[in-house]
Amino acid sequence: MKKIFITTAIAALLSVNVFAADGGKKADGGANVSYVALHGFTVDFADATDVNWTVTKNCQKASFTVDGVRKTAFYNLNGEYLGLTQRVDVKAIPAKTMKQINKDYAGYEVGEVIVYQANTEVNSNIDATSYFVDLKNNKHEVLVRITQQANLEFFQQVR
Numbered sequence: 001m002k003k004i005f006i007t008t009a010i011a012a013l014l015s016v017n018v019f020a021a022d023g024g025k026k027a028d029g030g031a032n033v034s035y036v037a038l039h040g041f042t043v044d045f046a047d048a049t050d051v052n053w054t055v056t057k058n059c060q061k062a063s064f065t066v067d068g069v070r071k072t073a074f075y076n077l078n079g080e081y082l083g084l085t086q087r088v089d090v091k092a093i094p095a096k097t098m099k100q101i102n103k104d105y106a107g108y109e110v111g112e113v114i115v116y117q118a119n120t121e122v123n124s125n126i127d128a129t130s131y132f133v134d135l136k137n138n139k140h141e142v143l144v145r146i147t148q149q150a151n152l153e154f155f156q157q158v159r
Contacts, residue, residue, distance in 0.1 A: 033060055036079025044081065045073065076122070083118040093131060094150040101133065101144070101152060108135040108142070134158070 033053045037060045041048070048064040055061075059082065060075040074082040090113050093101070101110070111134035118126045131146040132155065141158035 034075070034077070034079040037062075037075040037081075038079075040075065040079060040081055041073060080122050081119050082122055083116055085114050085116050088113050088115050088131075093133065093146060097146050097150045097152055101135070104152065105135050105142070105144075108137045108140075110134070111136055111141075 032055055041051075041062050045062075045064060045066060047066050048062075049066070051062055051064040053060065053062050058077070060077065060079070061072055062075075063070070063072045065071070069086060071084055071086040073084050076082055090098075090110050092113060092115065093110075101108075113134075114132045116130045116132065118128055118130070120126060120128050127148040129148050133144050133146065135142050135144060142154065143156040143158055145153045145155040147153065
């Protein structure tokens with residue numbers, strides 16, 4: 001009887017240690033997602049479907065669908081909500097900024113347009129809303145950012 005009790009206790013201790021070492025829940029693809037991020041996501045996006053988590057060395061992100069729209073929520077490694085992205089139509093770009101794009105990037109074709117809605121409570125130095133526009137020609141691809149004040153900024157060379 002004593003052996004059964006000791007064996008059961010050891011098995012229980014090992015189970016607890018394995019769970020704790022695992023970091024809790026796992027995301028699709030086996031990436032560890034923090035409990036704080038999972039809980040925050042569940043509260044903020046209760047209607048989300050087709051959720052897929054990815055964890056990198058810099059952030060945790062959940063790609064999901066709400067009301068037929070594909071979105072991505074970003075969390076830092078501590079699980080704090082950073083912001084949300086989704087693709088939008090090119091018509092979302094202000095006319096003034098579109099003229100500037102056509103002038104500064106003549107010969108480039110507008111690809112994807114993504115809106116980023118930041119959580120300014122975590123980072124107050126960032127615009128609450130920014131648009132990122134992919135521009136391509138036959139030699140180059142660049143990403144530009146449109147600020148909340150409709151200013152155009154070079155963001156990144158893609159190729």
